[in-house]
Amino acid sequence: MPAPAARLFLAGLLIALAPGAWAVELLSYRPDGRLLDLFLDQGRVLIEVDTGGGREFHGVILADGRLGSRPAPDYRRPTRERPIGILPDGIVTYGSRNIAAAWLAGPTDRYDHAVLGDAIEAGEIRARDRRGRVLSARLPDGSVFEDRRVRLADLDGDGGDELVVVRSYPAAGAALSVWRAAGEGLTLVAETPPIGRAYRWLNPAAIADLDGDGRIELAVVVTPHIGGVLKIYRLEAGRLVELHAMPGFSNHAMGSRIQAMAAVVDWPGAGRLLALPSADRRAIRLIRFHDGQYRQFSTIDNADAVVGRLLASDLDGDGRGELLYGLADGRLVALRP
Numbered sequence: 001m002p003a004p005a006a007r008l009f010l011a012g013l014l015i016a017l018a019p020g021a022w023a024v025e026l027l028s029y030r031p032d033g034r035l036l037d038l039f040l041d042q043g044r045v046l047i048e049v050d051t052g053g054g055r056e057f058h059g060v061i062l063a064d065g066r067l068g069s070r071p072a073p074d075y076r077r078p079t080r081e082r083p084i085g086i087l088p089d090g091i092v093t094y095g096s097r098n099i100a101a102a103w104l105a106g107p108t109d110r111y112d113h114a115v116l117g118d119a120i121e122a123g124e125i126r127a128r129d130r131r132g133r134v135l136s137a138r139l140p141d142g143s144v145f146e147d148r149r150v151r152l153a154d155l156d157g158d159g160g161d162e163l164v165v166v167r168s169y170p171a172a173g174a175a176l177s178v179w180r181a182a183g184e185g186l187t188l189v190a191e192t193p194p195i196g197r198a199y200r201w202l203n204p205a206a207i208a209d210l211d212g213d214g215r216i217e218l219a220v221v222v223t224p225h226i227g228g229v230l231k232i233y234r235l236e237a238g239r240l241v242e243l244h245a246m247p248g249f250s251n252h253a254m255g256s257r258i259q260a261m262a263a264v265v266d267w268p269g270a271g272r273l274l275a276l277p278s279a280d281r282r283a284i285r286l287i288r289f290h291d292g293q294y295r296q297f298s299t300i301d302n303a304d305a306v307v308g309r310l311l312a313s314d315l316d317g318d319g320r321g322e323l324l325y326g327l328a329d330g331r332l333v334a335l336r337p
Helices: none
Strands: 013-016 023-029 034-041 044-050 055-063 066-071 099-108 121-129 134-138 151-153 162-169 173-182 185-191 202-208 217-222 228-236 239-249 263-267 271-277 283-290 293-301 306-313 322-327 332-336
Touching (some): 023 066, 023 293, 066 332, 121 162, 121 173, 121 185, 151 202, 162 185, 202 271, 217 239
Antiparallel strands (some): 034 044, 055 066, 228 239, 263 271, 322 332
16 A cells, blocks of 8 residues: 555655757655665666665556655565675676576786775676576776676677676776677686776766667766766777766765666657756756767756765656666655656
């Protein structure tokens, strides 16, 4: 049974974003408890809430233009066997092409940046292919994988997955690296130049066809904690080619284990947009890529800092996706055109 309406719903606000008629509706809801997480499970949006007496899961609902939630006592976090040697806080990524699963392994303390909450990083990348073989690549002592998960995507259109992960060098900072299966192991395909200074990091934001030309782009925020720069790359002829760069973003809070603070959303009248927080994380910036150009489509200011992940989902089934995220004051926010 849903919680009482007085606790469930707060009024929506209509915010004009750009000259003309295009606007976004901002819906806000404060759960009965501290909002811990926001995630998708088989198409359903759920939140995890600390009620003071324990943690509960609630399904997010949008009905009659109002945002809310109802308890989901049937939900249990999925439990899967963790591969031997996986990074302690590592996440297994499951694929649908030639790579069935991929993860980071070989925990090491040789780089003490602790950008993701501790000083343990990965020295090895592993993948299990459709034949059940475990393929791997181990880094030399001069670098680590400063990441929690491997991202899988067909970047070159050959039908097979590339593996995308953040690699860091103790003296030169982070780089974006791309790997693929080759023979009995994994091989490096391409890598961006490292940032150039120790303890400088980058966080992937999206891997998608951002400009609608049928090719996949990789979006990252370089130095998200100190004046982050959004950079867009594409894999071309074995190189990661930089297409765009734009300052003023942050898709990570220092020390947080949550990296998914960005989302791609398709909205009527706007097209495909990349949504991610501003440098101070108190606004959501919507970026549009079209005909080889990019621009800031709009900005949505918030009363508090954006925390946790951003999700795109059609909550009410009307064909218009909503953009969801949490604020530091405990509220859940949904944006819709």
